[in-house]
Amino acid sequence: MTGANLPAWPRESVLDRLRGGEEHYDLVVVGGGITGAGILREAARAGLRALLVEQRDFAWGTSSRSSKMVHGGLRYLGSGHVGLTRDAVRERQRLLQEAPGLVDPLPFVMPHYCRQFPGPRLFGALLSVYDWMAGERNHEYLKGDRVLEWVPGLNRDGLYGGTRFADAVTDDARLVLRTLHEAVSDGAEVLNYVRVEKVDRDSGGVKRLHVSNQMNGESLTISANLVVNATGAWTDNLRAQLGAEKTIRPLRGSHLVFPSWRLPAACTISLFHPDDGRPVFIFPWEGVTVVGTTDLDHSLTLDDEARITPEEVDYLLAVVGRVFPDSGVGTADVLSTWAGVRPVVGGSAKDPSKENREHAIWDDGGVISVAGGKLTTFRLIAQDVLAKGLPYLDKLETARSDAPIFQRPSTPGQRPASVSSRQWQRLQGHYGDRLPEVLAAGPLEPVADTDTLWAELVWSAANESIQQLDDLLLRRTRIGLLLPRGGEAVLDRLQALCTPVLNWSAERWQVERNHYLELWRQAYSLLDEGRSAS
Template identity: 75%
Template sequence: MSRHGASAWSRRTILEKLRQGDGHYDLVIIGGGITGAGILREAARIGLRVLLVEQRDFAWGASSRSSKMVHGGLRYLGSGHVGLTRDAVRERQRLLDEAPGLVEPLPFVWPHYRKQFPWPRIFGALLTVYDWMAGRRNHEYLKGERVLDWVPGLNRAGLYGGTRFGDAVTDDARLVLRVLHEGVEDGGDVLNYVRAERVIREEGRVTGLDIWDVAGDSRVSIKTDLVINATGAWTDELRAQCGASRTLRPLRGSHLVFPFWRLPVACTVSLFHPDDGRPVFVFPWEGVTVVGTTDLDHQADPQDEARIMPQEVDYLLAIVDRVFPYSGVGRSDVLACWAGVRPVVGGHSRDPSRENREHAIWDDGGLISVAGGKLTTFRPIALEVLEQSLPYLDTDVSAPTGGPVFDPVPPTSHRPKGISARQWRRLQGHYGGRLSEVLAAGPLEPVASTGTLWAELVWSARNENVEHLDDLLLRRTRLGLILPRGAEAILDRVQALCEPVLDWSSRRWGEERRRYLDLWRRAYSLPQAGDRT
C-alpha cells in the first residue's frame, strides 16, 4: 500500500475533496505523459502539494506511442546536438541501473553496404564519442558475414559488414505509470479524464484552474499558485489563453507490428530509408517485432486518435523488403499499428526529420509550459521546469537536486513457481514496490502466448484508474498491440476476471467492448486505401 494511501489513485475521492473546496495545491500539472509524470515525481519528492490532471488517459498521447527506445540519440550527435545526446546517454544509463526489467539493454546493429553512408570508420568514430559520454565502450565492427550471426536473413547484396552498439528499450506506457506511482508514494495526487479549461488569474497572478470532469460531466475549480502545462502536442492550445503564438510543429511517427515468428530479430536493426534518408528501426519488443518510424506533419485534429496512413504503411514495408528481402513479409502479416504525435518545437525545415528535438520552456506569468525533448530525458527536463517554478510558489522548499527516479524495490517473496527468471525481472521492473499486490491479485498464468500475467490485468483494473477498456488493453498492458485483432479472442476471460473489480454492469461491459474494438479497427489496424490525413 502506498504511503499516501489508495485514495491518491481514487478519482472519486480526489474530485469530492476538490468540490468541497478542500485542497489548495502548490502546483497543478496538466498532462499525464512522461514529462508531466516526471514533474509530479520531483515536485512530490521535495514536499510540494501537487496534482496532475490528464484530459484522456495517462500516457494516452506520444508517451504510449513512441518507438520505445531509451537511447542517447546517436542521430542527434551526428547533427551536432551534443548537449542533448550527452544528457540522454547519462539518463539512459541511470534508468538501466534503477529500473532493470522496465528499461532493458538492447543491442543495435547497423549493416554497411557498398556505396551507402555511413561508412564504418565514420560511424565508429561517432560511436567512440557516444560511448565516451556513457563512460563505457559498447560497440564493435562486425567484418564481413559476422554481421549475419547477429541478423540472419539480412540482405546480402553489397553487404560488407556491420557495426554493433548498445542502447535500451522500454514499455513507455508502463514507464509513465511507474513514475506516477513514485510521485503518488511521496504525496502527489493524479486524475485522468479531467480536462483543463481555464487558468484563473487575479491581479495578474495565477490563483487557480477550472477543470472539467469528463467521466462525471461536471466542472470543478482548483486553487493553486502555479500551473505547469506539459500537454505535449496540445501545448499551444493552453498558451493561447495568454496570447502566445503557436510554436509547435506536430509530427506523426507510425509503426507496424509483426508476429515475432514472421520477422524474427534478436536485436535492433537500423538503416537509412532509401526514400528520404531517415533512420528506420526493426526491433524486438514484448514478444513481437516492430518496424518504425515515420516523420510526417500531422494535420488531423489532435483530439482524435492518431492513426497510420496508407503511404506510411508502404514506406515501412519498403524498408522491411530492403533489409529482409527473403522474408516475404507483407500487409497480411501486420498484427497491429500505432501512430503518435511528437510535440516538436517548430522551425522551418522542409524535412521534418531535421527539426531540433531539444525541449523548450515558456513562462507566461505563472503558466509555465514545456514541450519537446525525448522520452529518455524526462528527468532533467522536470528538474529544469521546477527550478523555474519555485519563484511563484508561496512555500519554503529547496530546488530539487534529482535523487533516484525509482525508489529501491523492497524484498518480496521468492519467485513463484511457474514464473521464469525473465518474467520475474520484468514484473519487478514494471511494478516496483507494488509487486506483492500484483502477485496476489489474480491467476499467475500468462495471457495467451504473451509474457503478461492475468494477475496484472486484475491488479491494474483495481488500482490504476481504468475508465475504459482501451486503458487496460492498450496502456496498462499492451495486449491490444501484440495479440491478433486487438486481443479480441481473450475478451470474455478479461470480462470474467476484471468486470467485478471495475464495478461495471454487463451492459457497461458490452458498451466498452464495442467501443474498444471500434477504436482498435480505426486507429490500431491497417488503414483503408482511401484514408489520407
C-alpha cells in the same frame, strides 16, 4: 494509500474533495505523459502539494506511442547536438541501473553497404564518443558475414559488414505509470479524464483552473500557486488563452507490429530508408517485432486517435523488403499498428527529421509551459521546469536533485514457480514495491502467448483508475498491440476476472467492449481497403 481497501489512485476520493470546495495546491501539472509525470515526481519529492490532471488517460498521447527507445540519440551527436546527446546517454545509464525490467539494454546493429553514409570508420568514431559519454565501451565492427550471425536473412547485395552498439528499450506507457506511482507514494495526487477548460490569474498571483470531469461533464475549480502546462502536442491550446503564439509543430510517427515468428529480430536493426535516407528501426519488443518510424507533419485534429496512413504502411514495408528481401512480409502479416504525434518545438525545416528535438520552456505569468525534448531526459526536463517555477513556489528551496527517480523496491519474495526469470525481472521493473499486491491479485498465468500475467490486468483494474477498456488493454498493459485483433479472443475471460473489481455491469461491459474493438480497428489495425488517407 490511506486504507487497505483503497485503490492506489483513488480518483473518486480526490474528486469528492474538489466537489466540496476549492482545493488549493502548490502546483498543478496539466498533462499525463512522461514530461508531466516527471515534473509531478520531482515536485512530490520536494514536498510540494501537487496534483496532475490529464484530459484523456495517462500516457494517452505521445508517451504510449513512441518508438520505445531509451537512447542518447546517436544521430543528434552526428548533427552537432553534443549536450543533448551527453545528457541523454547519462540518463539512459541511470534508468538502466534504477529500473531493470522496465528499461533494458538492447543491442543494435547497423549494416554497412557500399556507397552508404556513414561508413564504418566515421560511424565507429561517433560511437567512441557515445561510449565515452556512457563511461563504457560497448561497440564493435562486424566484418563481412559476421553481421549475418546477428541478423540472419539480411540483404547481402553490397553488404561488407556491420557495427554492433548498445542502447536501451522500454514500455513507454509503463514508464509513465511507474513514475506516477512514485509521485503518489510521496504524496502527490493524479486524475485522468479531467480537462482544463480555462486558467484565470488573480492579482495575488493565484491561478484558478476551471476543469471538467470528462466522465460525467461536471465542472470543478482548483487553485494553485503554479500551473505547469506539460501537454506536449496540445501545448498551444492552453498558451493561446494567455495570448501566446503557436510554437508546436506536430509530427506523426507510425509503426507496424509483426509476430516475431514472421519477422524474427534478436536485436535492433538500424538503417536508413532507401527512399529518403531517414533512420528507421526494426526491433524486438514485448515478444513481437516492430518496424518504425515515419516522420510527417500531422495536420489532423489532435483530439482524435492518431493512425497510420496507407502511404506510411508502404514506406515501412519498403524498408522491410530492402533489409529482408526473402522474407515476403506484407500487409497480411501485420499484427497491429500505432501512431503518435511528437511535440516538436516549431521550426521551418523542410525535412521534419531535421527539426531540433531539444525542449523549450515558457513562463506566461506563472503558467509555465514545456514542450519538446526526449523520453530519455524527462528527469532533467522536470528539474528545469521546477527551477523556472521557483519564484512562484515559496516552499521549494532545492533546485536540482540527484536522487533516484525510482525507489529501490524491497525484496519481493521468492519467484513463483509459474513465473519465468525473464517475467520476474519484468514484473519487478514494471511494479516496484507494488509487486506483492500484483501477485496476489489474480492468476499467475500468461495472457495467451504474451509475458503479461492475468494478475496484472486484475490489479491494474482495481488500482490504476481504469475508466475505459482501452485504458487497460492499450496502456496499463499492451494486450491490444500484442495479440491478433486487439486481443478479442481473451475478452470473455477478461470480463469474468475484471468486471467485479471495475464494478461494471454486463451492459457497461458490452458498451466498453464494442467501443474498444471499434477503436482498435480504426486506429491500431491496418486501414480498411479503400478508406481514404488523411
